[in-house]
Amino acid sequence: MTHALEIEGLTKTYSDGFRALRGINLNVREGDFFALLGPNGAGKSTTLGIVCSLVNKSDGRVSVFGHDIDTDLAGAKLNLGVVPQEFNFNQFEKVLDIVTTQAGYYGISLKKARQSAEKYLKKLGLWEKRDSPARMLSGGMKRRLMIARALVHEPRLLILDEPTAGVDIELRRSMWDFLEEMNRQGTTIILTTHYLEEAEAMCRNIAIIDHGEIIRHTSKRDLLKQLSVETFLLDTEEPLESAPSLDGFNCKLDSEGSLEVEVSKGTGLNSLFMELEKQGIKVVSMRTKANRLEELFVRMVEDNAQDAGKVGEVMA
Amino acid sequence: MNLQGLWVAFTTIIVREVRRFTRIWPQTLLPPAVTMTLYFIIFGNLIGSRIGEMGGYDYMQFIVPGLIMMSVITNSYSNVVSSFFSMKFQRSIEELLVSPVPNWIILAGYVAGGMARGLSIGLIVTVVSLAFTHLSIHNLPMVVITVFLTSALFSLGGFINAMLATKFDDISIVPTFVLTPLTYLGGVFYSIQLLPDFWQGVSMANPILYMVNGFRYGILGVSDVNPFVSLGMILVFITILTAISLRMLARGKGIRH
Incomplete structure (x- = not known):
């Protein structure tokens, strides 16, 4: 079985000494719809940041479709599309320019970039806004713009960090439908979310991360059996x-x-x-x-916090 | 990425940079034209007519190469420093960081973008100067090589400044307190032959003096320094700043956690 993402012994200690990741191991199969869940500050964004090379790892190994980020970073990046948690595009640029420029960074010619941009902007309901500056878009539209931008080079693995944060229910559901369609067409999807109904509705496999450690890594079905x-x-x-x-x-x-x-x-x-x-x-x-899933999640994180407290008492 | 892909990525960065500074042309292209017109009127016509000749040329003709070079230097620098720092600030730099564009293409793209603006302004100022004086080119290759290399050098300087900057104040400190004094003291408005020996020696430590004089030699055929020494110095500085920039990019200084 090919793995879209393999992580082994990944650690990250920031310059202020904070240990965000404590040696996590994670495998995501090709074609999976995978959720990485955890409370704020658990290490989700750091993990995804390292995979996307926005964060330098301290130790460990990461590979995307077999391309190790230490030895073949460009190969890994070519297979990866990223939708970050916060808006990270130039607010003054036009919607179409943002998407075609991103395609250019992947070496895609302008002609092909425009075709791909048109395809995804239409699918995401943004084609009519293609000549508008990004700052004129609503919050939901900006989120969809980031999805179109992440898909313009047709990545095999799409990573979404809180993709529906601040999006109204109707739009959230239409984004779910879109992501499920992408997954059916073969794109492996990893998402982090605070809306656990989102993970329950879409994801097949789930990992829960807390205090920089994976405390659970299993299928949704097995998790719900608990x-x-x-x-x-x-x-x-x-x-x-x-x-x-x-x-x-x-x-x-x-x-x-x-x-x-x-x-x-x-x-x-x-x-x-x-x-x-x-x-x-x-x-x-x-x-x-x-x-x-929300009930289980809360219980697991609480149990983990209690265990951490016990370890702390013993060590003290 | 193959060679064609690298070329597409490189041109994509340049196109985005050119689009940026042309979109905000009242902030980027217009002010140098207005400022230089005032320089030509005040220093060239009004004051220059009382100064007489310098280096064997009318004062107006003498200062034109320096003013063109000053515009190229400041605009090459400020284009890269403001564009790259804005990308850091808005986090749109992440668009580049997640893509497979190699660091040397990122650097080359930004430097080329800075050169596009610096040379555009240089051309505008040259055209403006033609309204005030006659220009004849003494050595065209020297003019072209000097202006291109100087523009590249200060684009690199702007890039390093942007990488190190953590707030908007940081991108104005170097242009205000380092670049402007060095440019004004770099022989734009005078020949260092006018200075006492001590200050001539001090002036020789100013790298901008070599660029201004190399360019002036290309246009007028007069220079306070050997023009080939000027070219050599520019190339040495370009090599050093390129190495520093690539090292900072590899380490992710200021752009990766």
């Missing part, structure tokens, strides 16, 4: 004054009056409804409280 409890929110026909006592279920009222019920894995929802029926409670709608 969920022992799911929380549902039920809206009842008649408002409840207090949470009922349901045999076998923990429940409480949330701040908006919805009934919040924890359902253990393996417990059928039928028994829940039978309990509700016994108490004469009629349910008119039902939804999950938070997405499942």
Whole structure:
């Protein structure tokens, strides 16, 4: 199996002494849709920064489609497209110029660059804005511009660092559709995101990084199997004054009056409804409280923080 | 990247640089034309007519090569320093850093961009000067080689300044406190033969003196220094600054964490 990205023993210590990465190992298969998750300051952006050669590594090995960044950096870069977290284009340049100039940096002639730019600007709904200065675009358009710019040289691996930050729900979903289409067409995608529903909806494999270490690296399916409890929110026909006592279920009222019920894995929802029926409670709608991945993520990061605390106590 | 790809990348950087300084032409192309016109009127016509000859030429004719060179130097430098630092500031430098463009192409592209502006201004100032005086070229190859190499040298200087700069103040310190005094004291407005021996010796330590005089030799055929020594010095400086720039790029000084 070819790996789009291989990382071995990657470390990074910044000049102020901060150890951002503590020897991480990571493999992303070709064609994968991969999420790198972690709290702020965990090391996500540093990892991706090293892969994209925006950050100098301290030690370790990184290769993109077999091109080691120490021995064949240009080969690695040719296979890579990057969408950074913050806007990093000249705000005064025109949209089309930004995209075709990027293609020029990859040695693509102006004629081909214009064709490729037209293709991606149209797909991302920016073709009508091609002659506008980038500063005139909305936040969502700027994000899409960075995606078009990253794709103009047709990379095999697309890295997106928080691609939908600050983007409204409708636009976010259209960007998901676009990225899924790119993935179906063979582009390997790695993304970091704070919207865990995004990772849950799109990604097949997930790594969780915290304090510069990979604390979990597995498939989404295996990760979700670890969920022992799911929380549902039920809206009842008649408002409840207090949470009922349901045999076998923990429940409480949330701040908006919805009934919040924890359902253990393996417990059928039928028994829940039978309990509700016994108490004469009629349910008119039902939804999950938070997405499942978010629950797991929070739990893992909390566990890791507790472990780190214990190690700290021992070392002290 | 193959040779054709490298050429495309190189020309892409130049085109973007030219697009930048032509887009903001009221800030880049117009001011030197206005300033030099004032220089020609005040120093050349009004004051120059009372000074008489210098180096065997009218004062106006004497200062024209120096003023052209001064414009080339300051504009080559300021184009690269402001463009590259702005890219750092806006982080659009990352567009280049993630691409497979080798460092020497990045450097060559920026230097060529600085030269494009410096030489354009040099041409504008030359055309303006023709409205005030007659110019005949004594040695065309010397004129062309000197102006191209000087422009390249100060583009390199601007590049290093931009790499080291961390705030906007840093990109104006060198032009204001180093470049301008050295240019004014580099024989633009006078021949160092007018100075006492001690100050003539001090002036010989000013690298800009050699560039101004090399260029003046190409146009008028007079110079305070050997023009071939001037060319040799420019080439030595270019070699040194190129090596420093490439080393800084390889280390990612100021552009990679």
